[in-house]
Amino acid sequence: ETGVTQTPRHLVMGMTNKKSLKCEQHLGHNAMYWYKQSAKKPLELMFVYSLEERVENNSVPSRFSPECPNSSHLFLHLHTLQPEDSALYLCASSQRGVGDTQYFGPGTRLTVL
Amino acid sequence: KNEVEQSPQNLTAQEGEFITINCSYSVGISALHWLQQHPGGGIVSLFMLSSGKKKHGRLIATINIQEKHSSLHITASHPRDSAVYICALLGGGADGLTFGKGTHLIIQP
Numbered sequence: 001e002t003g004v005t006q007t008p009r010h011l012v013m014g015m016t017n018k019k020s021l022k023c024e025q026h027l028g029h030n031a032m033y034w035y036k037q038s039a040k041k042p043l044e045l046m047f048v049y050s051l052e053e054r055v056e057n058n059s060v061p062s063r064f065s066p067e068c069p070n071s072s073h074l075f076l077h078l079h080t081l082q083p084e085d086s087a088l089y090l091c092a093s094s095q096r097g098v099g100d101t102q103y104f105g106p107g108t109r110l111t112v113l
Numbered sequence: 114k115n116e117v118e119q120s121p122q123n124l125t126a127q128e129g130e131f132i133t134i135n136c137s138y139s140v141g142i143s144a145l146h147w148l149q150q151h152p153g154g155g156i157v158s159l160f161m162l163s164s165g166k167k168k169h170g171r172l173i174a175t176i177n178i179q180e181k182h183s184s185l186h187i188t189a190s191h192p193r194d195s196a197v198y199i200c201a202l203l204g205g206g207a208d209g210l211t212f213g214k215g216t217h218l219i220i221q222p
Contacts, residue, residue: 037154041214043201043212044212102210103158104155
């Protein structure tokens with residue numbers, strides 16, 4: 001399997017649930033990203049990991065918790081979300097950092113009830 | 114903060130037409146990306162350019178650094194080109210990419 005994969009593709013959760021989004025890249029890249037895309041808004045960068053270390057956290061609420069156990073895997077742990085957190089969550093990877101071409105996963109469509 | 118403006122926001126055209134999508138920004142950048150997002154969410158990076166012009170198949174991207182403007186052109190458009198096209202800026206004071214809101218393109222057969 002090649003490219004960037006994300007699971008699940010769709011997720012519906014209640015505000016009291018805890019769930020996790022998973023991203024895996026098979027490209028040998030060293031940087032991985034989480035983005036949020038809400039309806040009618042530009043993509044928003046949430047987190048950047050480079051060589052498994054978080055290098056950027058764009059003032060994301062603590063109910064979103066990222067984890068990067070190795071350079072191929074990235075998780076986004078979700079707990080006590082709000083309905084306004086419903087969005088498409090996209091993972092991407094690049095060879096080194098933000099200056100390189102980013103390869104995107106298909107996204108997870110999250111609905112918070 | 115870099116202000117990114119894409120135009121038009123929505124564009125419907127007939128198959129075969131020449132398409133132009135524009136991206137303007139307010140602060141100098143080091144590079145600009147054009148991305149394509151199909152219904153369902155998947156994003157594909159089309160071009161990354163910092164000067165001049167790049168061509169890939171029926172797609173052409175140009176950038177004018179002095180005028181802070183980039184265009185994406187599609188020649189001989191086809192219904193499968195229907196997607197949202199997003200420009201993303203690198204640099205200009207931001208640590209990561211700054212994204213435009215996208216241009217929603219529909220090509221009718």
